[in-house]
Amino acid sequence: MTLVPTTLGVDLGTSGLKLVLLGRDGSVVAESEAAYDVEHPRPGRSESAPTAWTTALGTALDDLAARAAGLGDVAVRAVGVAGQMHAAVLVDAAGDAVVPAVLWTDARATDRLDRWRALPDAVRAPLANPLVPGMTGPVLDWFAAHDPGALDRAAHVLLPKDVVRAWLVDDAALPVATTDRSDAAGTLLWDVPADAWAADVVAHLELPARLLPGVAPSDAVAGTTARVARWFPASGTAVPVVVGGGDTPAARLAVGAPGLHVNLGTGAQVMAALDQPQPALDPVVHTFADTGSGAAARWYRLAALQNAGLALGWALRVLGLGWSDGLALARTVPDGAGGVTFLPFLTGERGGVAGPGARGAWTGLREGTGRPELVRAAVEGMVFAVAAAVDLLETAPGAVVVTGGGSRDPLVRRLLADALGRPVHRVGLRSATAVGAALLAARGTGEPVEPVVATDEPELPGPDRADVVEHLARWREAAAALG
Numbered sequence: 001m002t003l004v005p006t007t008l009g010v011d012l013g014t015s016g017l018k019l020v021l022l023g024r025d026g027s028v029v030a031e032s033e034a035a036y037d038v039e040h041p042r043p044g045r046s047e048s049a050p051t052a053w054t055t056a057l058g059t060a061l062d063d064l065a066a067r068a069a070g071l072g073d074v075a076v077r078a079v080g081v082a083g084q085m086h087a088a089v090l091v092d093a094a095g096d097a098v099v100p101a102v103l104w105t106d107a108r109a110t111d112r113l114d115r116w117r118a119l120p121d122a123v124r125a126p127l128a129n130p131l132v133p134g135m136t137g138p139v140l141d142w143f144a145a146h147d148p149g150a151l152d153r154a155a156h157v158l159l160p161k162d163v164v165r166a167w168l169v170d171d172a173a174l175p176v177a178t179t180d181r182s183d184a185a186g187t188l189l190w191d192v193p194a195d196a197w198a199a200d201v202v203a204h205l206e207l208p209a210r211l212l213p214g215v216a217p218s219d220a221v222a223g224t225t226a227r228v229a230r231w232f233p234a235s236g237t238a239v240p241v242v243v244g245g246g247d248t249p250a251a252r253l254a255v256g257a258p259g260l261h262v263n264l265g266t267g268a269q270v271m272a273a274l275d276q277p278q279p280a281l282d283p284v285v286h287t288f289a290d291t292g293s294g295a296a297a298r299w300y301r302l303a304a305l306q307n308a309g310l311a312l313g314w315a316l317r318v319l320g321l322g323w324s325d326g327l328a329l330a331r332t333v334p335d336g337a338g339g340v341t342f343l344p345f346l347t348g349e350r351g352g353v354a355g356p357g358a359r360g361a362w363t364g365l366r367e368g369t370g371r372p373e374l375v376r377a378a379v380e381g382m383v384f385a386v387a388a389a390v391d392l393l394e395t396a397p398g399a400v401v402v403t404g405g406g407s408r409d410p411l412v413r414r415l416l417a418d419a420l421g422r423p424v425h426r427v428g429l430r431s432a433t434a435v436g437a438a439l440l441a442a443r444g445t446g447e448p449v450e451p452v453v454a455t456d457e458p459e460l461p462g463p464d465r466a467d468v469v470e471h472l473a474r475w476r477e478a479a480a481a482l483g
Contacts, residue, residue, distance in 0.1 A: 002072035003234060004029065007447055009438030010057065011247060011431045012083030012160050014038060014103060014266045017056045018431035019064050021074065022438035026452035029071065031430055032063035039100065044107040046134070047100035050089060053160065054167045065231040075234035079168060079225065079241045080441030082250035082433050083161030085186040086132070088139040090154035090211075095166035095176040098153040102139045105267075105306055105347050109138035110356060112145065115205060116188070123200045125279035128192040128287045132350045136187035140207050157211040159183040161244045169223035169241050177213040178222060181297070182245040184215055185289040192277045192287050195297065217293035218245040219444030242444040245291040250436030251403055252300065253291055255427045256453045260395050262386060262416070263432070264406030268308035270389040274299040284352035285392050291440060303389035304350055308382050309406045311344030311360060315378035319371050327409045330376040335418075336467035338373030339364045341478045342381030353388045358482045364474075380468075383412060384475040387419040399423040399458065403432040410459065417458075418465035419472050425455040 006029050011018040015038055021029040034056040039047045068074045086104035091097050102108070110133040116124065117131065131138070136157060143151050156177035158166070166176045184190045184197070189212065191198040202209045216222070219242050226237035244250075248269050252261055261271045277287045277299045286302040316326040345358040362374060390400075400422050407413060407426050417424040429435050442449035462468075 004072040004074045005077050006074055007438040007441045007449060008076045008079045008228065009434035009436065009441065010079070010081040010164065011434035011437060012053055012081065012164055013247065014084050014105070017053065017060055018434045019060045020431060020434040020438055021064065021068060021076070022435060022442070022449060024447070024449050026450045028429070028435070029074070030064055030068040031434070032060045032067060034060040034063070038103060046103040046105040048103060049100050050097045050163045053164055057164060061231045073234040074232050076228045076232050076239050077447045078441035078445040079228065079239055080437035080439070081161045081165045081168070081241070081244035082247050082437040083159065083164065083244070085159065085183055085246040085248065086135045087160050088136045089158045089160060089163050090143070090150055091156050091158055091163065092153065093155040093176070095163060097163070099150045101160060104134040106134045106139065107348065107356065109133040109142040112138050112141040115141065119201065119204055121281055123204055125281050126191040126193055126198060127188055127201065128277055128280045128283065129188060130283060130286065130351050131188065133356070137189040137201070137207070140211070141205060144207060151208055151211070154211060156213055158213060162213065165222055165241060165244055168225045168227055170225055170227065171238065172223035174216055174220065174222045174243070175214060178216050178243060179213045180218040180243045180245050180291065181215055181289040181293065182218055182249040182291045186246060192289070192299070193279055195289065216243045218243055218291035219440045221444055240441070240445045242441050244437055244440060246288070247433040248302065249288065249290045249300070250440065251432035252436070253439055254429060254432040254436035254451070255401050255403060257290070258401040259398050260390070260400050262400055262402045264308050264386070264402060264404040264412070266308065266310045268305040268386050268389065268406070270303040270386060270393060271300050272393045272395045274301050301393055303352060303392040305353060305385050305389055306347050306349055307344040307360070307385070311346050312378050312382045312406070314346055315342065315375060319375055321371070321375060326375050327379065327411060329372050330379045331411055333372045333376035334467070335464070336471040338369065338376060339366070340369055340373045340377040341475050342377035343478055343482070344378070344381045344385055345482070352392045353385055354479060354482055363478055379411060380415060380471060381475065382406070383415040383419055384472050386416060387472060388476065388479065390420060397422070399425055401455070402426050403429065413459040414462065415468060417461045418468035421461050421465070423458040423460050425458045428454055428456050
């Protein structure tokens with residue numbers, strides 16, 4: 001059979017894992033996915049068992065191998081892993097979790113943030129990010145106060161993609177306790193302008209510095225794996241695995257790091273490139289590192305929403321609708337009709353668009369309101385929250401590139417184009433993050449992959465966008481009333 005060399009990209013999302021096999025011409029040879037649950041053992045808590053991630057990886061590889069059957073002898077030449085950012089996974093020396101992973105939507109550390117606000121300005125400003133309870137640093141602070149035994153049992157704190165990479169690697173070139181700058185920058189333990197761990201913050205808050213992992217380039221080879229040979233025997237038993245990166249910067253790599261990039265998934269991220277970060281106290285948007293290193297190191301500004309597909313999915317479940325029939329029903333309602341407004345802040349937000357105490361609501365209900373109006377308002381609420389996030393970045397006019405599962409439906413893209421008054425180009429990738437992870441693997445191993453950024457026909461602002469703009473204004477008033 002014909003040998004088909006590929007790179008494997010892994011996208012470890014909040015509620016599901018996606019895989020792509022990327023050919024040397026930049027095309028997606030095959031892709032697959034597997035879902036897992038986020039656990040909510042108490043109000044305000046979001047956890048996952050890392051074994052659920054590795055089990056899903058095996059399930060997705062089963063499916064990927066089946067989809068690639070008949071294409072030839074598929075050989076995986078390198079593996080890259082990108083994943084959900086900001087979480088805290090306390091692991092032992094072997095890389096096994098000592099407690100469930102605490103995810104980015106977790107709010108248990110909210111009561112610890114006053115300690116962070118009280119840091120001297122010169123110590124806090126280099127963090128250059130809003131204080132968010134679901135980030136790694138505040139979560140470590142919570143464990144120090146409420147479960148110090150977990151910290152005692154832990155050898156390291158890792159980000160989710162690092163745990164999956166450690167599971168894959170069986171002949172290590174780097175320690176288990178290794179992350180990259182793109183993930184480290186999202187922990188609230190990173191001095192963003194200096195591009196290094198924020199030792200002053202760790203010392204002032206008396207956090208266990210011994211837990212912090214080493215930092216290596218995103219495309220550095222962490223070791224090799226024999227595991228993928230089970231599914232793709234032509235790969236051999238020493239496939240290089242690179243360190244990998246955060247899901248958002250990996251997606252930006254896949255789509256060519258455009259001027260304005262919106263990723264719509266469980267949450268939403270609105271991103272714009274940045275040449276050089278500056279210290280900042282109480283910023284309303286994030287400043288994170290990309291997957292470059294050395295002279296190629298860059299940054300980006302990000303306005304983050306915790307509630308995008310998460311909130312729309314909740315609304316569909318409450319209304320007894322699936323995604324396809326729910327969006328079809330939403331299309332039956334004209335722009336601005338029904339007078340219903342949906343605020344999607346089910347888990348609160350990080351500030352800027354809304355605060356941690358904000359909560360979701362349907363408003364403007366009347367006797368004639370039905371499921372079509374409710375689901376249409378839910379779609380609009382998700383889109384309008386993204387439009388409000390775009391305003392926070394104060395970007396120059398120009399087109400928008402969108403990625404993520406939430407951008408697949410034309411209604412979402414058309415509403416976004418109308419709300420922003422900009423053309424919206426969707427990159428037709430099921431997982432830009434997985435493609436970005438595969439590109440990191442190729443970059444780190446010299447695998448000759450030519451990246452291809454292909455966009456669908458753009459959605460343009462419509463001639464009758466005034467109704468959407470008017471409804472957006474009502475939505476802003478309702479959001480502002482949350483305080």
